[in-house]
Amino acid sequence: MAGVHGKLDGLGRFADPWLLILTSLADGPKHGYAIMTDVAAFSGVRMEPGTLYGALSRLERRGWVRPLATAERRKPYELTAAGQEVLAEQVKTMQQIVQIARLRTATAWGA
Amino acid sequence: MRPGLAARLSRVLAGCHPRRWRERYGEELLDVLDQHQASARTVLNLAASAVSTHLDPAYRMEGFSMTRLRRAALISAALAAPLVLFAAFFLYGMWQEGHWQPTTDDALAAVAFSPHRAILVTAFGESGDGVDVLWDATDLSRPQRLSQFEGGEPTALSPDGRTVATIAFNGRPALWNVANPRRPVKIATLPCCDGNLLWGQAFSPDGQILAAAYYDQIYLWDVADPARPRLLRTLDAAVTSPPQAVVGNSLAVPFSPQDIAFSPGGGILASATGTDQVTLWNVTDPAHAYRIAAIGGAGDFIQAFTFSPRGNLIAAVPYHGTVLVYSLADPARPARIATVRGLLTRAVFPSGLPRPSETPLCATCDGLGNYAVAFTPDGHTLTVVVDREEMSANSGRDTIFDWPVNSAGTLGAVTAAARDVADFQPVIAPGDRTVLGSPPGSHAWHAWPLP
Numbered sequence: 001m002a003g004v005h006g007k008l009d010g011l012g013r014f015a016d017p018w019l020l021i022l023t024s025l026a027d028g029p030k031h032g033y034a035i036m037t038d039v040a041a042f043s044g045v046r047m048e049p050g051t052l053y054g055a056l057s058r059l060e061r062r063g064w065v066r067p068l069a070t071a072e073r074r075k076p077y078e079l080t081a082a083g084q085e086v087l088a089e090q091v092k093t094m095q096q097i098v099q100i101a102r103l104r105t106a107t108a109w110g111a
Numbered sequence: 112m113r114p115g116l117a118a119r120l121s122r123v124l125a126g127c128h129p130r131r132w133r134e135r136y137g138e139e140l141l142d143v144l145d146q147h148q149a150s151a152r153t154v155l156n157l158a159a160s161a162v163s164t165h166l167d168p169a170y171r172m173e174g175f176s177m178t179r180l181r182r183a184a185l186i187s188a189a190l191a192a193p194l195v196l197f198a199a200f201f202l203y204g205m206w207q208e209g210h211w212q213p214t215t216d217d218a219l220a221a222v223a224f225s226p227h228r229a230i231l232v233t234a235f236g237e238s239g240d241g242v243d244v245l246w247d248a249t250d251l252s253r254p255q256r257l258s259q260f261e262g263g264e265p266t267a268l269s270p271d272g273r274t275v276a277t278i279a280f281n282g283r284p285a286l287w288n289v290a291n292p293r294r295p296v297k298i299a300t301l302p303c304c305d306g307n308l309l310w311g312q313a314f315s316p317d318g319q320i321l322a323a324a325y326y327d328q329i330y331l332w333d334v335a336d337p338a339r340p341r342l343l344r345t346l347d348a349a350v351t352s353p354p355q356a357v358v359g360n361s362l363a364v365p366f367s368p369q370d371i372a373f374s375p376g377g378g379i380l381a382s383a384t385g386t387d388q389v390t391l392w393n394v395t396d397p398a399h400a401y402r403i404a405a406i407g408g409a410g411d412f413i414q415a416f417t418f419s420p421r422g423n424l425i426a427a428v429p430y431h432g433t434v435l436v437y438s439l440a441d442p443a444r445p446a447r448i449a450t451v452r453g454l455l456t457r458a459v460f461p462s463g464l465p466r467p468s469e470t471p472l473c474a475t476c477d478g479l480g481n482y483a484v485a486f487t488p489d490g491h492t493l494t495v496v497v498d499r500e501e502m503s504a505n506s507g508r509d510t511i512f513d514w515p516v517n518s519a520g521t522l523g524a525v526t527a528a529a530r531d532v533a534d535f536q537p538v539i540a541p542g543d544r545t546v547l548g549s550p551p552g553s554h555a556w557h558a559w560p561l562p
Contacts, residue, residue, distance in 0.1 A: 032143045048153050049121070049143045050160030053136045061169060074142045 017055040020045060022064065022079060022087040029068055029078035032056070059083070117149035124157035129170040222538045222547055222556075224248070225272030230257070230292055231540075232266045232275055233556055243277060245292045251545050251558040257292040267312040267321070274298075274337045276321055278309045284323050286337045298338045301330075311370030316377040320397050324371040324382050331397045343398045348382060348390055374422040379403075379442055381425060383413050389427055391442055406437045406445045415482045420490045424448075424520045428482040428495055431455060434512075436493070438520050449522045451514070455480050457527065458497040458510035483546065485539040491516055494561065496546055498534045507533025507550065511561055528562045 024030060024038045036047050056077065059065045064083030067075040079087070125140050126133065147153065164170055223232045229249040234242065243262040247255035262277035262285060269275075275295070279285035284301040301323070311324045314334070321332040321340070329346040371382045373394070380392040380400070388407040394400040407413050411429035418425050418439075425445070427435045432455030437445040458480060483496040497510045509530045515523035534548020544561040 032139050033146045036143065036147070048156035049140055049147055050124075050153075050156040050158075052143070053140050054160045054163060057132065057136060057164075073138050075139055 017047060017051050018059055018064075019087075019090060020047065021052070021055055021059060022083055022090075025065060025077060025079045025083070026087060029076040031074040031076045033074070035077070112151040112154065114149060117151060117154050118144065120154045121149045121157050124154065124161055127158075127161040128164050132164050132170050223266040223268035223275065224541050225268045226270055226541055227272060230268070230272050230289070232268055232289075234263070234266050234277070243275065243287075243295075245275075245289055245295065247292070248540075251540060251547070252560075254558070258295055260287060260295040260297075262287055262295075262297075267314055269314045269318045269334075269337075270316055271318055274314075274318070274334070276312045276314070276323075278312075284309060284312065284321075286321075286334065286340065288337065299340050301332060301340055313371045313373055313380075315373045315394070315397075316375060320373075320377075320394065322371055322373070322380055322382075322394075329371070329380075329382055329392075331394065331400060333397070344400050346392060346400060346402070348402070372416070372418065374418045374439075375420055376422050379418075379422070379439070381416060381418070383416065387411050387413060387429065389413055389416050389425070391425075391439075391445065393442070403443045404445050406447070407435065415484045417484050417486060419486045419516070419520075420488055424486075424490075424516070426484055426486070426493055428454075428484050432458070432480055432482075432497065434484075434493070434495060434514075434522075436516075436520060436522065448520045451522065451525070454482075454495060454497055454510075454512060455499075457512075458499055458508070458529075481534075481536045483537040483539045485541070486516070487544075488542050493522060494539065496534075496537045496539060496561075498537045498548065507531070507535070509534055509537060509546070509548075530559065530562075532557075532559060 020039045020043055021035055023042070024035045030038060032049070032052055036049070036052055039045055039047050056065065060067070060077075062082075063080055064086055065077045066080055067077055070076065121144050122141065125137060125144065128137070144153075222234075225231070229247065231246050231248045231254075233244050233246065242259055243266055244259045245257040247257055249255075262275065263279045267276040268289075273288065273290045275287040275289050277285050277287065279300060285297055286299040286301070288296045288298045309323060309325050313322045313324075314320070315322070319333065319335045320343070321334045323330045323332065327347070329348055330342060331344040331346070333341040333343050371380070373380055378393065378395045380394045381389050382392070383389055388405040390402060391404045391406070392400050393403045406425065407427060407429065411431050411433070413427045413429050416425060416427035423439055425437050425439055427437075429435070432453065434449065434451040434454065435447060436449035438448050439445055480497045480499050482498075485494050486492065487494070493514045493516050495512045497512070499508050499510070509532050511528045511530070513526045517523060532548065533550035534546065535550060536548070538547045539545070539561070540547060540558070545558050546561060547556055547558050549556040
């Protein structure tokens with residue numbers, strides 16, 4: 001957990017969008033607008049363009065995503081190996097949190 | 112916000128990102144905006160993104176434009192700095208003029224007591240300004256500071272201890288409500304007398320009348336409602352401060368705690384008028400107050416005077432150290448019943464220390480004495496405290512003279528004691544055998560018990 005949190009330092013207000021973007025790119029490359037619609041579809045979060053490209057520029061600088069070469073105006077992005085590793089770590093952490101939360105709520109609330 | 116307007120603003124804001132960022136992501140962003148239905152939220156989001164990206168260290172240092180901007184900011188700051196400094200000095204000067212700042216020579220300027228409430232007011236500074244401090248005087252040996260206010264001096268405290276009269280910074284007398292002594296509130300400025308020097312003020316024993324003693328007039332105010340003072344009468348009389356005393360290398364005017372005072376019954380007002388007299392006024396009906404008599408006239412400034420507790424006597428001390436006691440059995444014809452000379456000589460050359468006959472008195476000292484005079488609450492003793500500052504020795508000495516007062520008002524045999532203390536202008540707390548004083552330049556006051 002500490003490793004992931006350390007890696008998140010400096011993401012500022014994009015600490016939530018980065019997870020949504022990496023998750024969106026987990027099943028394959030997507031361009032900007034496709035990421036926005038995908039995120040809205042699987043999370044219900046309406047990501048605005050400023051937030052998207054602010055987060056993409058930071059993720060790209062960290063080497064977690066990279067643009068694919070294309071002649072078109074729109075550029076698809078894909079996860080890098082480092083991005084996959086960070087996402088996997090975060091998912092693992094979230095799974096631990098969910099597991100502990102389920103156990104504790106079951107004990108406390110009888111759920 | 113209409114979608115068309117939001118779309119146009121969004122494109123404008125996309126162009127507000129740093130140039131290098133635009134070169135990398137600009138086209139993509141515009142492509143997204145072509146497909147995205149822009150709203151006010153989109154506009155705000157892009158504005159925040161533009162600001163955030165400009166603050167991003169990865170883009171902050173880019174380009175010639177930022178360097179030029181920095182250079183312009185630097186030049187502007189260099190040009191503005193002298194103006195800012197000048198403005199700061201100017202504003203500081205204005206603040207200094209508008210606020211009293213104690214100097215090292217400022218001594219205790221005024222002390223006011225309330226007979227029925229254990230608080231007192233002190234003020235340091237010169238005539239016409241000063242910071243007043245309210246104290247809990249329950250135990251004068253351990254006074255508790257309650258609050259302070261820029262009220263000015265001199266101060267008088269109403270008998271109920273709820274109102275302080277001051278001469279404010281603008282030269283006008285002002286009244287302050289100190290019912291809550293931790294939160295003094297200015298409630299009135301008396302509308303008169305600009306440019307006419309105010310020497311002293313006194314409340315009548317019932318607190319209904321405030322007498323303000325100016326250079327050449329006395330104003331009697333109805334202060335039954337202190338927030339709405341009403342002028343009742345002006346009396347033509349030159350009210351003077353005692354002459355200047357030499358303090359170190361400078362001249363200073365020791366405040367006189369008894370420039371003006373009401374008799375205990377409130378029917379007589381006494382004011383130190385002219386050069387050597389105390390004038391008595393009948394103020395039974397303040398709106399028709401009139402002069403009834405004068406005492407003194409010995410050719411010597413009267414620095415301190417006091418009524419006896421029953422109001423049948425008045426004792427005065429001229430500047431060169433003589434005690435005068437008058438009977439007020441007939442206030443229109445005060446009769447001098449006691450005269451004691453030579454206090455100053457006895458204070459400087461007490462028993463066993465003969466005065467050198469060839470040496471004039473003032474050659475042996477830095478200045479003449481300052482006096483405080485009071486009767487004990489039972490009226491059986493008259494006390495005079497003589498303060499002598501020996502600047503050359505950086506010390507002071509108070510001599511305390513006590514006379515028993517017999518039923519006719521004459522004085523019995525004197526007893527004297529001395530204390531090495533620098534009081535500058537001693538004040539005897541009413542109803543209490545305590546003296547308050549303040550060494551010149553100390554900005555502090557002390558209290559000590561009379562023997």
